[in-house]
Amino acid sequence: MGSNLELVKYQNFWFLTTPLKNILHYQAHFKARDSDIILASLPKTGTTWLKSLLFTIVNRTNPDHQPLINKSPLLNNLGVYGGNPLLPSPQQLHDEPPSTLRLLHSHLPYASLPESIKSSSSCKIVYIARNPLDTFVSQWHWHANLLKNRVGDHDELEPPSIEDFFESFCQGKFPYGPYFNHVIEFWKQSLEQPNKILFLKYEDLKSDQVVLQLKKLAEFVGFPFSSQEENEGLIKDIIKLCSINNLKDLEVNKNGFMNKFVKKKDFFRKGEVGDWINYFTPTMVERINNLMEEQLKGTDLSF
Numbered sequence: 174m175g176s177n178l179e180l181v182k183y184q185n186f187w188f189l190t191t192p193l194k195n196i197l198h199y200q201a202h203f204k205a206r207d208s209d210i211i212l213a214s215l216p217k218t219g220t221t222w223l224k225s226l227l228f229t230i231v232n233r234t235n236p237d238h239q240p241l242i243n244k245s246p247l248l249n250n251l252g253v254y255g256g257n258p259l260l261p262s263p264q265q266l267h268d269e270p271p272s273t274l275r276l277l278h279s280h281l282p283y284a285s286l287p288e289s290i291k292s293s294s295s296c297k298i299v300y301i302a303r304n305p306l307d308t309f310v311s312q313w314h315w316h317a318n319l320l321k322n323r324v325g326d327h328d329e330l331e332p333p334s335i336e337d338f339f340e341s342f343c344q345g346k347f348p349y350g351p352y353f354n355h356v357i358e359f360w361k362q363s364l365e366q367p368n369k370i371l372f373l374k375y376e377d378l379k380s381d382q383v384v385l386q387l388k389k390l391a392e393f394v395g396f397p398f399s400s401q402e403e404n405e406g407l408i409k410d411i412i413k414l415c416s417i418n419n420l421k422d423l424e425v426n427k428n429g430f431m432n433k434f435v436k437k438k439d440f441f442r443k444g445e446v447g448d449w450i451n452y453f454t455p456t457m458v459e460r461i462n463n464l465m466e467e468q469l470k471g472t473d474l475s476f
C-alpha cells in the first residue's frame with residue numbers, strides 16, 4: 174500500500190507526478206542571478222524556519238519590508254520554486270527588477286537544480302538538513318493532514334499508516350527522496366564549494382550554538398552582523414521573532430490555506446528535536462540506525 178502518494182522517478186529521485194512538469198520547465202528556463210539566495214532542503218526539515226530567519230536577516234535594514242508579524246513566511250517575497258503551480262513562473266521571476274534580492278526555495282536534489290544555479294551564476298545556496306527520524310515523523314504528520322484535507326475531493330485516499338509510510342521512507346520513496354542521497358549530495362558539494370553552499374543542521378539551530386549558526390548564515394549570504402548589532406541583542410531578537418511559538422501564534426500563520434489542500438498552520442507543528450521517540454518502535458529504530466550507518470559511512474556526516 175505504501176505512502177499513498179502518486180510518485181514518479183526522475184534523475185534517481187522520486188517526485189509527485191503533478192509538479193514534475195513545472196520542475197522540468199524550471200530546469201530548462203530558470204535564470205539565476207549572482208545576487209540570488211537559494212534555500213535548499215528536503216520537505217519537513219525546517220525550511221519554513223530557515224526562510225523566516227533568512228528573510229529577517231537580509232531585510233533587517235530594509236524599511237520597505239515588514240517583519241514577519243504581518244506576513245506569513247510562507248507567503249512573503251520568497252519565490253518558492255520546485256514545482257508548485259501557484260508560485261511564480263520563471264518568467265515572473267525573470268521580470269523582477271534587478272535590484273530585488275531574490276530568496277528562492279527548492280526541494281530539488283542537487284543534481285536536478287537548474288544549471289544556472291549550479292554553475293553559470295555565483296548565487297549562494299543554503300541547505301538545511303534534519304535528522305532522518307524527526308524528518309520522517311514530521312513528513313508522516315504532514316501527509317496524514319494533507320490527505321485528511323482532501324477528504325470530500327478524493328474520499329478514497331486514506332492517510333497512510335505509520336508502518337507503510339516508514340517502509341516507503343526507508344526505500345527512499347517519498348517526494349524528493351531518497352533521504353540520504355539528497356542530504357549527502359549537498360553535504361559533499363558544500364565541502365567542495367564552501368563559498369557556494371552552506372550546509373546547516375536543524376539540530377544545531379535548536380542548540381546553544383544558534384547564535385553562532387546565525388552569524389555564520391548572515392556572513393555567508395553577505396549580510397554579516399556588526400558588533401553593535403550583536404551587542405544590542407539583535408541576533409537574539411531575530412531568534413525570538415522566528416521561534417516556532419511566536420510564528421505559530423501570529424494571525425497570518427494561524428488561518429487560511431497555502432493552496433487548496435495545505436493549511437498554513439500545518440507548517441508549524443511541534444518543532445522539537447527527538448519527537449521520533451514518541452513514534453518509533455525498537456525495530457524501527459534499529460532499521461533506521463542501520464540504514465544511517467550504512468549510508469553515512471565515510472562521509473564525516475552524522476545526526
Ligand code: A3P
Binds near residue numbers: 217222307418441448
Ligand atoms: P515538526 O513536524 O517536527 O514539528 P518544513 O518547514 O521544512 O516544512 O518543516 C516543518 C517542520 O519544521 C515541522 O516540524 C515544523 O513544526 C517545524 N518548524 C516550523 N517552524 C519552526 C520554527 N520556527 N522553529 C523550529 N521548527 C519549526
